[in-house]
Structures are given as structure tokens and as C-alpha cells.
Amino acid sequence: MSSWARRLGLVLAVGAAAAPAAAKVSFTGYGNFLFTPDANLRIYAPTALLAGAPEGTLRARGFSVDSVGLFAATPVGEDADFVMDLNYRGLGATVRELRVQYAYLDTALPWAGTRLQAGKVTLPFGYYNSRRFYPFQRVELSAPIYQSGILGLPIADAGGVLSYRGEAGTLTFDARVFGVNGYGSVPTSTASFRNASVPGGLAMSNNLGSGNNNKDVAVGGQVALSGDALWETGVSYYRGAWDRSGERLLQMTGTHVHLAPGKCDLLVEFLHIGVSGDDGMRAAFGDRNWSLDGAFATFSGPAGTVYGRPLTGYGRGELYDGSGSAGSGGHELLRSAAAGLSLKANDWITWKGEYLWLDYRIPATNAKAVQLIGYIGQLGLVVTF
Amino acid sequence: MALFVEARPELSAAALGVPEDGAVRLRRFEPRELADPIVSGRLLSRLQAADGVVAVGGDAAAWAARELDGARVHLAGGLSRVPGATLKARGWGGSLPFPAGAFLDLARAEGWKRVGVLYTPGYEGLLPAVRAAAAARGVAVVLRAAAGRQDIPAAAQALAKECEALWLLGDPALTAGAGFDYLLELSLSRRLPLLAPDAEAVTAGAYAAWEPDLKAVALRAAEVAKAAHGDAGWPPGRLVFDGAPAGRLRVNEVLKRRWSATPGGSR
Known part of the structure; x- marks a missing residue:
């Protein structure tokens, strides 16, 4: 065994043995509650692709408990914590979905500035995924549509993340590498990464399972440079085989720029996705190999006060364009815009209001395209505790 | 012991003379993140497990008063953000960063x-x-x-x-x-x-x-934390004026x- 490995093993063993005498678990949490005064969506698709969903105009109005989350944290070593998030979604008479968003050990390593996260970890991909996913982390009521609805936020998977942070004056350099199980195929097919059916087949989030569906470990990382909490820029990369044989590849690259001058905030994220051998999208793109490029930008700034409490206004736009690598088929297009206000009543309660416009289209060869067009007006209440 | 300070470049572990593997651990925070339940929960679990917490400045003092019930805390500055009744009830002490005169x-x-x-x-x-x-x-x-x-x-x-x-x-x-x-x-x-x-x-x-000069307050707070070993050396649970001005x-x-x-x- 090499000397560095012996040193690492000794330090980890001592660190684990030096756990605080009375380690306590701390619980905090949040709730995100929504009221939709009006939603007007037009859904058009071939019947075979609708999978039971109604075609035509869908109007909606009502209340919902979007999510309730419980965060637990406990020290398990001198500089090691175990953290987890239990997330309840779609609360009605029963809970539609119970997720463990993340559950991992976060520990310092012997080398200055280095840390290891091991367990179900949130991938260091982009800025939004790890720092704006929760409604209390962002000003906006809704998350960018493509990232949340199709890519699926948070991108979290079983594996590990190794990180390094270096500081020089007001500059901070972060480098992170990860190895995780990675995205697999759609649950209903081993030869499809996505397929143009509504609902569910277009989303990639369902492709992250509890185990690895092949012998390929997905890898990637992120490097970022930031200055004095005023700005940050970074580049992210993901690479992993998604099919059972481990031969068909998913690659993602992302770039983010974040500026926070004064009380304003600007975040821009670019995304590129490349997929090979995807039988499911051949019907849409006329090609098993496809790629997507797009970006979102979100801006927020002070908009006055209400009874002395700060009001923040925001706007967001996003545009994504996907097509087959051969360039002969149609395009997947997502355009959306949102604007709203956020009122921080105190440190624990935030009220939000938003108007969102969405236009999503994906072609289906031999049949008409899938289209989802419309607007959603929503009010939200975010409570943290 | 834990030294709880705002994450500013001038308040690094090196600047405060608090080595990473020492008896005093530096716990830094961004003020805007204290309302984040994920960040707050991790800080809470860390600070509650410490033998004692020296909190530096107003934001640290206010957060500690709100969250650290049951912990032993000394406040270095920021006392005007904490109700006196809370200090009395919990037996917390603190120092004002200026002399009486x-x-x-x-x-x-x-x-x-x-x-x-x-x-x-x-x-x-x-x-x-x-x-x-x-x-x-x-x-x-x-x-x-x-x-x-x-x-x-x-x-x-x-x-x-x-x-x-x-x-x-x-x-x-x-x-x-x-x-x-x-x-x-x-x-x-x-x-x-x-x-x-x-x-x-x-x-x-x-x-x-x-x-206040937050760095000067933090340096003094670091000395308080280093001098405290369990019960011995822990400052008394009362309020005092700083002997020399820090600010x-x-x-x-x-x-x-x-x-x-x-x-x-x-x-």
C-alpha cells in the first residue's frame, strides 16, 4: 500500500474515532405551498404518445403542497458530518412521492482544502443544481423548465464527490470531481434514453435509479472561480454510458456565470447534451444520436418595500434547441419566460407571485408534433424552520 | 471550542491564529446563508456539539441566541442583538467592544x-x-x-x-x-x-x-476561546466592557x- 494511502487510512480511522462525545442530530426543514389562480395549457400530441393524458386545453385552479422537506445533520467526526434530506411531494390523503434527495457523509481529508462526499450526493453540475434547487434558495417561484422538468433537479446519485477549495485574497478556486452510477435508460426500455411520449418519457430524471444498470461509472467534474461573493464562473462536465451494455454515451457540459452586485443577482447557465444510440428519440429526430443546446438567464433586483419588508422583482428566460446529429429531422424546442415578485416577510416566511409562459414542441415523425403551450399564474408561500 | 465568525477574507483561520487541527475550530458563515435551513442545520449540529462557542459580531450573536439553546456561549460584540433576559436565563456572558469611557x-x-x-x-x-x-x-x-x-x-x-x-x-x-x-x-x-x-x-x-473593528474583536475572541479548556478558563457568565477599544x-x-x-x- 502506498504511503499516501496508509496516511489517508490512518487519518480517516482517527477522525472517525474522534467523534464528538454527544453528537446531536439537528433537524431543520421547509415547506413550499402553491396556489394556482389560473393555468391554461394546450397539449397536442398523437394519441399513441399521450399515454392517457388528455389532448386539448387544460385549465387548472387550486392549492397544492408542492413539497415539504426535512433536513438532518449530525457531526460524526472532528470535521465530518452526515447530512440527509427527506422530501415529501404531492401531499394529499397520501404522499405521492417520498424522496431522499441526498444522504451522504461529508468529511475533510488530510490535504488542506480537500473534502470528500460519499453516499447519495448532489452532482456538482452547474450552479442551479446545487445552490438554487430548493425554493428557499432562490427568489423565483419556479425553477427553469428544462432543467427542472426534463433534466430533472436535483441531479443526485449514489457515488462520491472529491472537492478542493483554494483561496487567495478575495479569489476562491473550487475544483470537484465525481464518480456516480449515472443515468440509465428509460424505465420501460433498455434501448431508449428518452422517448417523445407525454407524460414522463421526455424527462431524464426517471433514469437515475438506485443502482448502476451497467459496469460503467459515470464521471465528471466542475471547476469554478469566484470573487468575494460578487461573482462566480464555472464549467461542468458529465460523461457516462446509459445503456446496459455500456456502449451508448451521454455527455453533458455546462457553463455558468453568476453576478451579484449589491442587491441584484444575475445567473446565466448554458447547457449542452449529447446522446448516442437513443432508439427512443429516433421517432422525434430521425436519428439515434442527438444533441441539445440551450441556456437560461435569471435576473432579480430590489422592487421597493411592503410595510418595511423587502420586495424583490425577477425575470427569467430560457431557450433550448435539440435535434438529431444528422440534422435531417425536426427540432425539440423549449421557450419560456417568467416574471414575478418575492416578498420576504421575515427570515422564515417568503411570499411569491409569478406569471410563466411556456412553449414546448418536439416533433414525432410520421405523426404530428407534441406541443405544450400556455401560461401559468401562481402564488407561493415558502416557510423555513 | 468553536469560534463562530462571519466568512470574511480578513477573518481566516490563519489571520486569527486558529490552526485547522487545533483545540479551537473556526466555524465561518455567510450572513445571508443563516436563514438557509440546510446551512443553519449543519452549523447547529456542529456548534451544539462543541464544548463552548465564542460568537463574534451581531449576526453570529443573533443567530446563536435564536438557535443555540442549551449550548455554552460567550458573545464577543453584537450584544445589542440579543435580549438581556436571554443572556441571563442561559447564563451567557459577553463583552462590549469598547471601554466604559x-x-x-x-x-x-x-x-x-x-x-x-x-x-x-x-x-x-x-x-x-x-x-x-x-x-x-x-x-x-x-x-x-x-x-x-x-x-x-x-x-x-x-x-x-x-x-x-x-x-x-x-x-x-x-x-x-x-x-x-x-x-x-x-x-x-x-x-x-x-x-x-x-x-x-x-x-x-x-x-x-x-x-467595531470586527477583526480586532475576532482576534480577542480567539484568545478567549484558546484560553478556555472545558470549564477552566471559560469567561464568567456576565457582561464586561473591553479593556481596549476594538473599533x-x-x-x-x-x-x-x-x-x-x-x-x-x-x-
């Missing part, structure tokens, strides 16, 4: 003969030092307690009748919210200089306030010029 030196320089001191429960222990500092400077002090917010108007009016300046020696009941709004209104309407513990008060209209007195120059130009000066 800091505001009284201003009084002597301005020619004020009598300074009213309005204080809240928990601050009685500081009064002997205030009296001694006043006597040494030939300034008279009139001391009045405000047991609660409802007592502020009567106490402040009584001091306003016989004093030439009003020093707020207390907790959020005096320094924030409706209590501070009332005192500020009284000060400006009667040209009674208001002396406050936090520099933000000058921006709001107070006559003078103490502007400077900030005077509202606009108010000073305006009141100096008015016949009769500030009173």
Missing part, C-alpha cells in the same frame, strides 16, 4: 455635564464600570432602567429632562424596532444626542455610535454641524 470621552469633549444612561435587564453588571469611568472624567451619569419596551417612554422622558445626552446601554428593546424608533424621535425632536452601540444607528439618525466612535457629522449651527447647540 468611550462615550464619556465624547461627552467631555462636547462639554456635556450630565449623560443619561438607559439600560435594560441584564446590563446592571456594567453600571459600576460606567460610574467609575464617569467619575474619572468629571461627567455625571444618571442611570435609569427600562424593564420592558413599555417602560421606555417614561424612562427616556425623565432622562431627557435632566440630561444633555442619552446613552443606550442595552438590548434590542432599545436598539431596534419600536423602542429605537421612539428614542430616535425623542432625540431629534429635542436635540438630545443619542449614543447607540451599533454603527447602523448613526445612519438612522443617532448622534454617535460605536463602529472607533462614529459621529453623525451632519447632525453635529446642524446642531452646532443652531443657537443653543444640541440642547
Whole structure:
């Protein structure tokens, strides 16, 4: 065994043995509650692709408990914590979905500035995924549509993340590498990464399972440079085989720029996705190999006060364009815009209001395209505790 | 031991002489992240497990008072953000980042003969030092307690009748919210200089306030944390003035010029 490995093993063993005498678990949490005064969506698709969903105009109005989350944290070593998030979604008479968003050990390593996260970890991909996913982390009521609805936020998977942070004056350099199980195929097919059916087949989030569906470990990382909490820029990369044989590849690259001058905030994220051998999208793109490029930008700034409490206004736009690598088929297009206000009543309660416009289209060869067009007006209440 | 400080470049582990593998662990925070339950929960689990916590500055003090029930805490500055009743009930001590005579030196320089001191429960222990500092400077002090917010108007009016300046020696009941709004209104309407513990008060209209040097406060707090080993060396659970100033007195120059130009000066 090499000397560095012996040193690492000794330090980890001592660190684990030096756990605080009375380690306590701390619980905090949040709730995100929504009221939709009006939603007007037009859904058009071939019947075979609708999978039971109604075609035509869908109007909606009502209340919902979007999510309730419980965060637990406990020290398990001198500089090691175990953290987890239990997330309840779609609360009605029963809970539609119970997720463990993340559950991992976060520990310092012997080398200055280095840390290891091991367990179900949130991938260091982009800025939004790890720092704006929760409604209390962002000003906006809704998350960018493509990232949340199709890519699926948070991108979290079983594996590990190794990180390094270096500081020089007001500059901070972060480098992170990860190895995780990675995205697999759609649950209903081993030869499809996505397929143009509504609902569910277009989303990639369902492709992250509890185990690895092949012998390929997905890898990637992120490097970022930031200055004095005023700005940050970074580049992210993901690479992993998604099919059972481990031969068909998913690659993602992302770039983010974040500026926070004064009380304003600007975040821009670019995304590129490349997929090979995807039988499911051949019907849409006329090609098993496809790629997507797009970006979102979100801006927020002070908009006055209400009874002395700060009001923040925001706007967001996003545009994504996907097509087959051969360039002969149609395009997947997502355009959306949102604007709203956020009122921080105190440190624990935030009220939000938003108007969102969405236009999503994906072609289906031999049949008409899938289209989802419309607007959603929503009010939200975010409570943290 | 844990040293709980704001994450500023000048408050790094190296700058504060707190090595990463030492008996004192540095726990840094971004003020805007304290309301984030994920960040707050991790800080909470860490600080509750510590043998003692030395919290530096107003944001750290306010968060500690809200979250760290049951922990042993010493506050280095930021006391005006924590109710005195909370300090008393939990047996927490703390230090104000200025000496007892800091505001009284201003009084002597301005020619004020009598300074009213309005204080809240928990601050009685500081009064002997205030009296001694006043006597040494030939300034008279009139001391009045405000047991609660409802007592502020009567106490402040009584001091306003016989004093030439009003020093707020207390907790959020005096320094924030409706209590501070009332005192500020009284000060400006009667040209009674208001002396406050936090520099933000000058921006709001107070006559003078103490502007702490957070690095100097943090360096002293680090020494307190290093000197504490379990029960031995832990500072007593009472409030004290810092022996040497960590910061400077900030005077509202606009108010000073305006009141100096008015016949009769500030009173």
C-alpha cells in the first residue's frame, strides 16, 4: 500500500474515532405551498404518445403542497458530518412521492482544502443544481423548465464527490470531481434514453435509479472561480454510458456565470447534451444520436418595500434547441419566460407571485408534433424552520 | 471550542491564529446563508456539539441566541442583538467592544455635564464600570432602567429632562424596532444626542455610535476561546466592557454641524 494511502487510512480511522462525545442530530426543514389562480395549457400530441393524458386545453385552479422537506445533520467526526434530506411531494390523503434527495457523509481529508462526499450526493453540475434547487434558495417561484422538468433537479446519485477549495485574497478556486452510477435508460426500455411520449418519457430524471444498470461509472467534474461573493464562473462536465451494455454515451457540459452586485443577482447557465444510440428519440429526430443546446438567464433586483419588508422583482428566460446529429429531422424546442415578485416577510416566511409562459414542441415523425403551450399564474408561500 | 465568525477574507483561520487541527475550530458563515435551513442545520449540529462557542459580531450573536439553546456561549460584540433576559436565563456572558469611557470621552469633549444612561435587564453588571469611568472624567451619569419596551417612554422622558445626552446601554428593546424608533424621535425632536452601540444607528439618525473593528474583536475572541479548556478558563457568565477599544466612535457629522449651527447647540 502506498504511503499516501496508509496516511489517508490512518487519518480517516482517527477522525472517525474522534467523534464528538454527544453528537446531536439537528433537524431543520421547509415547506413550499402553491396556489394556482389560473393555468391554461394546450397539449397536442398523437394519441399513441399521450399515454392517457388528455389532448386539448387544460385549465387548472387550486392549492397544492408542492413539497415539504426535512433536513438532518449530525457531526460524526472532528470535521465530518452526515447530512440527509427527506422530501415529501404531492401531499394529499397520501404522499405521492417520498424522496431522499441526498444522504451522504461529508468529511475533510488530510490535504488542506480537500473534502470528500460519499453516499447519495448532489452532482456538482452547474450552479442551479446545487445552490438554487430548493425554493428557499432562490427568489423565483419556479425553477427553469428544462432543467427542472426534463433534466430533472436535483441531479443526485449514489457515488462520491472529491472537492478542493483554494483561496487567495478575495479569489476562491473550487475544483470537484465525481464518480456516480449515472443515468440509465428509460424505465420501460433498455434501448431508449428518452422517448417523445407525454407524460414522463421526455424527462431524464426517471433514469437515475438506485443502482448502476451497467459496469460503467459515470464521471465528471466542475471547476469554478469566484470573487468575494460578487461573482462566480464555472464549467461542468458529465460523461457516462446509459445503456446496459455500456456502449451508448451521454455527455453533458455546462457553463455558468453568476453576478451579484449589491442587491441584484444575475445567473446565466448554458447547457449542452449529447446522446448516442437513443432508439427512443429516433421517432422525434430521425436519428439515434442527438444533441441539445440551450441556456437560461435569471435576473432579480430590489422592487421597493411592503410595510418595511423587502420586495424583490425577477425575470427569467430560457431557450433550448435539440435535434438529431444528422440534422435531417425536426427540432425539440423549449421557450419560456417568467416574471414575478418575492416578498420576504421575515427570515422564515417568503411570499411569491409569478406569471410563466411556456412553449414546448418536439416533433414525432410520421405523426404530428407534441406541443405544450400556455401560461401559468401562481402564488407561493415558502416557510423555513 | 468553536469560534463562530462571519466568512470574511480578513477573518481566516490563519489571520486569527486558529490552526485547522487545533483545540479551537473556526466555524465561518455567510450572513445571508443563516436563514438557509440546510446551512443553519449543519452549523447547529456542529456548534451544539462543541464544548463552548465564542460568537463574534451581531449576526453570529443573533443567530446563536435564536438557535443555540442549551449550548455554552460567550458573545464577543453584537450584544445589542440579543435580549438581556436571554443572556441571563442561559447564563451567557459577553463583552462590549469598547471601554466604559468611550462615550464619556465624547461627552467631555462636547462639554456635556450630565449623560443619561438607559439600560435594560441584564446590563446592571456594567453600571459600576460606567460610574467609575464617569467619575474619572468629571461627567455625571444618571442611570435609569427600562424593564420592558413599555417602560421606555417614561424612562427616556425623565432622562431627557435632566440630561444633555442619552446613552443606550442595552438590548434590542432599545436598539431596534419600536423602542429605537421612539428614542430616535425623542432625540431629534429635542436635540438630545443619542449614543447607540451599533454603527447602523448613526445612519438612522443617532448622534454617535460605536463602529467595531470586527477583526480586532475576532482576534480577542480567539484568545478567549484558546484560553478556555472545558470549564477552566471559560469567561464568567456576565457582561464586561473591553479593556481596549476594538473599533472607533462614529459621529453623525451632519447632525453635529446642524446642531452646532443652531443657537443653543444640541440642547
